[in-house]
Amino acid sequence: MFDTYTKQKSIEDLYEYNHKGVRKLLENYYRLQEEGTYSYDSMAAIIKMDIDRTLRSDLLEPIHLAIIGLRYALQLSFMEIQLYADIPLEEAMDAEEAAIQIIVEILDGKPNNYNAYQHVRPAEAFPDYILSVGEGIISPYIVTEALLTTMLEVTKHKDKLAKEVLRQRKQGPPSTFSMDKACESIEDEYPSHQTAASIESAGNKQAKKNEYDYFRNQDKKNLVCYEDFSNQAKSMRVSGRKKVVTNSELLGNKGMVYQI
Structure with a gap:
């Protein structure tokens, strides 16, 4: 018998509606989305619906939503936020703490109103993303491929991994295929291919001594007696x-x- 209660209980314990649990929930939002969509996990889907509804609350100010998007959706550090978004370090840290506190209070039942997202084209430029998320037009977790490419372009000078990911996005993944090797003849690539067919045939005892035998020649080179x-x-x-x-x-x- 499948124990659904134990599975649901473990997910609830992992994403408790407190400060620690909300941080984990925001960090693992995309993973939670996959579990609810592809694993048909009802509890994961419910938790995701709760956090989606909370992010539309009018209690969250533009700076709170922007920091959630930068910290958890784009996964930027506070130093990167200060560098690329021009938000002071202390202000960004205080805004994150305030946003987490507000989300915990909303999940605990604090009265609030919910805004509706607008049906607009997702932002592709970094400044447009911060503005749209802050005004509550789109969800912080609506991140397009064009925006990711833009962020890689911005961070490639300080992040080697971002530079490599950007290179693979443009040139494709690394390959071991060599055009020079592809042009080699089969005899050069596989020397044993030249072995006489009469020698390779196990049932043929009429093989001539002067016929080419690659493996016996290798034994001679290695002084096999x-x-x-x-x-x-x-x-x-x-x-x-x-x-x-x-x-x-x-x-x-x-x-x-x-x-x-």
């Missing part, structure tokens, strides 16, 4: 009733283990 293997069985003792003669004329015992 076949006589060492042929003399090995002569110094061994075997026990058993039935003896067999191998192709290389070695005395051996079928199914038994040689003993020195």
Whole structure:
């Protein structure tokens, strides 16, 4: 029997409606969205609906919404917010604390009114995003590919990962394919391809000695001595009733283990 109560309880414990739980909820918003959409997790969907409704509250001021978008949707640090959004460090930190407190109070049942998002084209430029989110026109978590590319362009000079992601967005992922290697002949890429067909055929015993055998040539280069293997069985003792003669004329015992 599937224990739905335990699963729901674990999600509720992870995203409690307190300061710590709200921070986790804002950090894992996209993950929560995937769980509710693709895993058909009803409790995850309910929690997401609660936070979506809270973000439309008229108790949240433009600076609160902007900081939520910058900190949790775009995942910028306070130093980056000060650098790119021109919001002082202390002001950004105070605004985040105030926003978290307001969200906790709303989730706890504090009376408020809810604004409705407008059906507009999502912002593609960084300043337009801050303005639209702050005025409550769009959700802070409506982030377009064009906006992400813009942010990568802005941060690439200080972030090596952003620079690499931006390069892959334009040039594609790294590839091990080499055009020079693709133009090589099959004999150059696979030397064993030149081995005579009569030698590769296991049932053909009429192979000529002068036919090319890549693997035997490799053994010669590595100084492999076949006589060492042929003399090995002569110094061994075997026990058993039935003896067999191998192709290389070695005395051996079928199914038994040689003993020195």
